[in-house]
Amino acid sequence: MHIRATRSEDFPTLFDLRARTRENAMSVAELAARGITPDSAAEALHTGLVRGWLCEVDGQIVGFASGDRDGGEMLVLAVLPEYEGRGIGRALLAKVTAWPAECGHQRIWLSANPDSAVRAYGFYRHCGWVATGELVDGEEIMVYQPAG
Ligand SMILES: CC(C)(COP(=O)(O)OP(=O)(O)OC[C@H]1O[C@@H](n2cnc3c(N)ncnc32)[C@H](O)[C@@H]1OP(=O)(O)O)[C@@H](O)C(=O)NCCC(=O)NCCS
Incomplete structure (x- = not known):
């Protein structure tokens, strides 16, 4: 399991993955209707407004997350169904939560x-x-409040 920063060329694969989660899946078309495309995501990454991390297992991208610099929002977190329950979601969430805190x-x-x-x-x-x-x-707003 290897976590690394997302690069712009990863986005087509990440959009495909986002459509294949077991729950809360979002298709490429649904995201496009909200103005979110691989190109817009790459542009946001390029400008530094958004950063992301992904997890590879045996060279395959199996999960990813991204966060927003200016709003402090955790934007997306997705893990492929067959890779759930292995700590990948938690590891990606830790990365994407630490960054706005650093900002x-x-x-x-x-x-x-x-x-x-x-x-x-x-x-x-x-x-x-x-x-x-x-x-x-229809979505609930949650804030990060680690114990202690
Ligand atoms: C939600 C999601 C990201 C979780 O990822 P994951 O890799 O399966 O989660 P992890 O294995 O890292 O779990 C981390 C911890 O949370 C716990 N956990 C996971 N689901 C839980 C639940 N429903 N209730 C209580 N604890 C839970 C795990 O037991 C684990 O505990 P530990 O670290 O103390 O051992 C993943 O299921 C997913 O991508 N779902 C579909 C997309 C989605 O819903 N994304 C989020 C909303 S957009």
């Missing part, structure tokens, strides 16, 4: 599916995230 953000946040039946619901809570009670477009 000086006091409030690091994300929006997530509020359905308690999905894996991400318990995962985020287990990893130190707390729901604020705020809902935006």
Whole structure:
């Protein structure tokens, strides 16, 4: 398992992966409807507004995450179904949470599916995230509040 920084040429593979998660999948078309494309993602990376990390196993990209510099938002986290449960999500989340903190953000946040039946619901809570009670477009806003 190898974690490295995302490069612009990774985005076509990352968009394909995002459509293949077991839950909360987003197709290339759904993302494009929100104005998010491999080109726009590469541009955001290039300008330094966004940074990302990915995980490779045997040379295959199996998960990735990215965060937003100015807003302190954890933008996306996705792990392929057959690689869930191996600590990859936690490792990527640690990377993408540390960066806005290094940029000086006091409030690091994300929006997530509020359905308690999905894996991400318990995962985020287990990893130190707390729901604020705020809902935006049907997603709950959570903030990072590590214990201690
Ligand atoms: C949510 C997701 C990122 C989790 O990734 P993962 O690699 O399976 O998670 P990990 O194996 O790193 O789990 C980390 C820890 O969380 C715990 N955990 C995971 N799911 C949990 C749950 N539902 N309830 C409680 N704890 C949970 C694990 O047991 C593990 O604990 P440990 O570190 O103390 O041993 C992954 O399931 C995924 O990509 N889901 C689909 C896409 C998605 O929903 N993304 C997030 C919203 S956009």
